[in-house]
Amino acid sequence: MFYALDILGTIAFAISGVLVAISKRMDLFGILIIASVTAVGGGTLRDVLIGETPVSWMLNLNYIYVILVTTFLTILFKSKIDYLRKSLFLFDTIGIGLYTVVGVEKGINAGLDPIICIALGTMSACFGGVIRDILCNEIPVIFRKEIYATACIIGGLTYFLIKKLPVDDNIVFIISGLVVIVVRLLAVRFRISLPSVYK
DSSP states (O other): OHHHHHHHHHHHHHHHHHHHHHHTTOOHHHHHHHHHHHHHHHHHHHHHHTTOOSOHHHHOTHHHHHHHHHHHHHHHTGGGSOSHHHHHHHHHHHHHHHHHHHHHHHHHHTTOOHHHHHHHHHHHHHHHHHHHHHHTTOOOGGGSSBSSHHHHHHHHHHHHHHHTSSOOHHHHHHHHHHHHHHHHHHHHHTTOBOOOSOO
């Protein structure tokens, strides 16, 4: 389940990277680069921080193959993806949900404190999108008023709360990831945001 979530997160973030790159009218090489940094940027930071090197995508070429196939399929079927902006939002949201859980679990396996695990999960989920947005000359979503990193933190807290119950680990993974996704969706749907210091 853990490996499956990591691969699904890679796919979701690769798609979101491709969609942003297409909206910026990049060439094929640019699209592939943006898809790659979006998909593995957060995981790379996570692995470096916990001293797990070489990082996971360098040791397992399946991640590279997944990114390549996802990139070309997304380009091929881009005309089938209605409402580009909504599709980007959806895949980005799925990505942060999956990567939050993967990051938290990696922190636990490294013997870290729960608070650090939640921070690791949040960075794992958000950092790829930060790199993507910076390279595409956008203000990263995490730095805006939108509920983004906060959703990851809530999902991480949920993980540790459910972990105390006699529940199968796979159920813990699924529920925690869904919490991130649902919080993010509800926040956007009802325009819930963090308070701003500006008027």
